[in-house]
Amino acid sequence: MSKIQASSALKRFRVLDLSRVRAGPTCVRMLADFGADVIRIEPPVGVDPNANMFADVRLGGDFQNLNRNKRSLTLNLKKPEAREVLYQLVQDADVVVENWRPDVKARLGVDYESLKKINPRIILASISGFGQDGPYAKRPGFDQIVQGMGGMMSITGLPGQGPVRAGIAVADSSAGLYTALGILTALLEREESGEGQWVHTSLLHAQIAMLDFQAARYLNEGDEPVQAGNDHPTSCPMGLFYGSDGPFNIGVSGDGQWRKFCEALDKSEWITDSRFETVQSRRQHRSELNSLIQDVFSQRSVEYWVALLNTAGIPTGPVYTVPQMFEDPQIQHLKVSKAVEDEEVGIKHFITQPVNLSRTTADVVTLAPKWGEHTNEILTELNYSKTQIAHLKEIGAV
Incomplete structure (x- = not known):
């Protein structure tokens, strides 16, 4: 199988996707839809008990929607042989995306300083719950926890109702989109400097940024936002x-x-x-x-x-x-969904990218990969022989 190319816009870039759950895959999905060669790197089956957290059915709509247009390589990064495979990929990659807790990447040798020694042009993009340092840095962070801590639940719902979560993963999704924007900015800057850099955000910071005018009102006028139900907090009617x-x-x-x-x-x-x-x-x-x-x-x-x-x-x-x-006829006109057919799986429906480019727009061309579907293919691209690939599988590295 040749590399997946959904668009020509980002076809010259390779992205290594080490992320899980929602924020990281949301970020990488945008790059994949615009044509980047994305390799989703995940542990072999059975290594990580939380590997399918939330998107627990690989053929289900959520997992498919998050991970379309990607190739899949299994690597057990606790094994030095697997880390060597990753480092070989880093040599020619442009971006690595991860959303582990901050201490994990250093323990596995996937921190920015380690990757920079291998490839000074590499961009490491990290998404955490609460930031890469500070008193909460090592805390696990999920969307609902951050919706509460980031002020959103206090202003959502009917007056006097008590805190209400939003019906979508606002913190996860916004963190993913902000990270994608940071990656693209770093790639543009690299064209001038020739150097990569570390891009990082947190669910907490992204959630607070999404408060936007509500937070600005409080900081500047002292106007504390409260639950307004279905009424706009400042405009009427x-x-x-x-x-x-x-x-x-x-x-x-x-x-x-x-x-x-x-x-x-x-x-x-x-x-x-x-x-x-x-x-x-x-x-x-x-x-x-x-x-x-x-x-x-x-x-x-x-x-x-x-x-x-x-x-x-x-x-x-x-x-x-x-x-x-x-x-709705306008929503159908905007082509917000696209069906992709697979010989084995059948038809799956995907939400398309909401931003359009006149010449090099994004597309959805493949389903999410099967677990490790492209492992042999990618290792062969790295010049591993059949014997070497068999050995990596035997020792549980892939």
């Missing part, structure tokens, strides 16, 4: 309402949109109502205003209001279930 047949969201921001909104609802008297004249006064009287708006919305269908308000320039949209979402 912006949130969830109900038509006669279901829920939908509206977003009215600024006085210009407010006037258009009132006119569209044939409620021009609200424009001059002292309670609603400014953004600040509307927020102060949010409960009264929302009640008045809801009385109007309850008279007609969601479809009616979505059409009317969008025509008036007011952002409005239905609230979909996931199955309904995939049936």
